Amino acid sequence: MTVIDGEAADPITGAEVVVADGRFSAIRPASDAPPEDGPVIDARGGYLVPGLWESHTHLSGFAYTKPENERAQYISQLLTDFLDTGVTRVVNLGGPLDTELAARAYRDQATDAAAGLFFAGPVFTGIGGWPTMGDPERAAIAYQTDNADVAYRQALELADQVDFIKCIYDGEPGAPDKLPFDALKAIAAAAHEKGKKVLMHVHQRADLEDAVAAGADGIEHAFHPQDPGSTAEARDVAALLAETNTYYCPTLVTWEQFARNGDAAYLQELVDDGIATPEDIPRITARPGYGRLFPRHSAEESRVRFDYAMRTLALMHDAGVKITAGSDVAILIPTPPLALLRELQLLAKAGLPLPAVLAAATRHSAEKIGQQATAPGTITVGSVADALLLDADPYADITHLTNRSHHIGTLRAGRPSWSEGGPAA
Structure with a gap:
């Protein structure tokens, strides 16, 4: 062997x-x-x-359509499905705390084999910020705050119940729905005080730079460049991430799906690449979200983020950036575990050497959330x-x-x- x-x-x-x-x-x-x-x-x-790691997914989001008393069991089944696909660890990047605690308790009593679960619980965002969008029914998935002291206390309390903490730092500067920078710093300080890592979802380069300055251990999602025709921003970002040892999870497959939702040629490409089968296509096109715009990101923006990340990820790797593998969503992929395999294909297509692709889906993902001592x-x-x-x-x-x-x-x-x-x- x-x-x-x-x-x-x-x-x-x-x-x-x-x-x-x-x-x-x-x-x-x-x-x-x-x-x-x-x-x-x-x-x-x-x-x-x-064993592979899925370092950015939303199991509680996939379970949202199920009755509340069935969600823990459904998440458990997803973890079994992940294991069947070669994934031994799954990192859930935000969801209702009671659902995630119930899923862990369910797995603690289960006797079948399944992937291990790490979770963040509710994310931190601004008032009415993503992913709540001001919808009261979505309140359980986030702490909405504009106050650094309140955010600090909430983060201290949450850190005792979760494996790491996640912040959404997305939106126009100064807008109510964007988490204030002082609150971002306070959350990171609270997480680190409790020995927990903090991951930050960003949109633009300025968001990424603020997140690193605030103490982010990991950056989630490829950023939207100001000038898609130049690699200068990517080189600057790569230098910053490498210098600060900040992990980078581009979620390429997220932007690919948002950019090509409703594109029949994309589904055929998934078949050609072994991610989907011809029998999967009618099931995918029958989904309620097929062909519909994502509420937060346009197809045009998603295409720019995808194309830019695909062109610049290799130079980030060459600069010493530690890249991790996560898929986020599976709106056009047959199952969530297969979305991770698509992400690995895209990392390779972006020019990462194959040892680096494997590191992104294993060691780097464990390190990103501080699990290298127990599950390296x-x-x-x-x-x-x-x-x-x-x-x-x-x-x-x-x-x-x-x-x-x-x-x-x-x-x-x-x-x-x-x-x-x-x-x-």
Whole structure:
């Protein structure tokens, strides 16, 4: 078996991996001698990579249409679906706290295997800001504030119940629906005081620069450039993010879907790229949101953000920016887990080297929310035994990682999904 540990090291060929108590306890040259105890799973001919991370999604949003008493179970099923797609950890970027706590409690009692869940709870935004849009029914998904002291106290209290904190810093400067800069700084200070990371959703370059100045650990979404024809803004942003060690989650597939909603050629492209099947297309076109404009971002703006990110992401990587993989939405993708696989395809199409694509979907995503000590997204001694077994080298072709026909199975906290009789080659 070949082990790709997710660190900077070269792949380890002819390896044997030992798991004990749900963690990797040894990674060593394979031996013909039988183990001292425990079952043996034959993975000869396979490629073992860290389990994938979805670092930006909205499970509670996908569950919103379900009756309230069914949402926790529905989220649990989504986590099972993610695991079936090679994703062992899912990061939920905002939703009602009671729903997310209920989903975690449900998973704590469940006996089936599923991806692990990390969540932010309600996001912080301005008065009537995104994503509440002044709708009282959406109030539970956000703290709406224009006061730094209030925001600080709310963030301190929330940090004790969530895994990290998220802010929405989007809108015209000084407008009521935009979180004030002093409140943004106060929230970040509260999060860090509690040992939690803070992620910030931005729109333009100025928002991104303010977010970094306020103490953001991660920037969510590719920014909208002032001059799409120049890469100068991207170079400046790359230098800032690299210098401050701030993670960057571009959510390319978000902008691709918003830009091409209603485009039949796009759906065919998803089929050609192995993300959708012909049978998926009528189900996608029957969705209520198909062909409809997204309420916050026009198709034109989304196209600009997508095209600019695709042109400049490689230079950001070259500058040392730590990129993470997240999909955000799945309005045109058959399922939320497949949206992450599409994001990985897009990262590769944007020119990221394949080891960097894997790092974006594993180690960097764990680091972004401060989980590198407990769930580092690597195959290293002492780390949680989360992994994906492939039948072909993911460093040779991105489809070996994103096409599920190459997925043999997952290892979740040491629990394999494939039988002991395979997959020897």
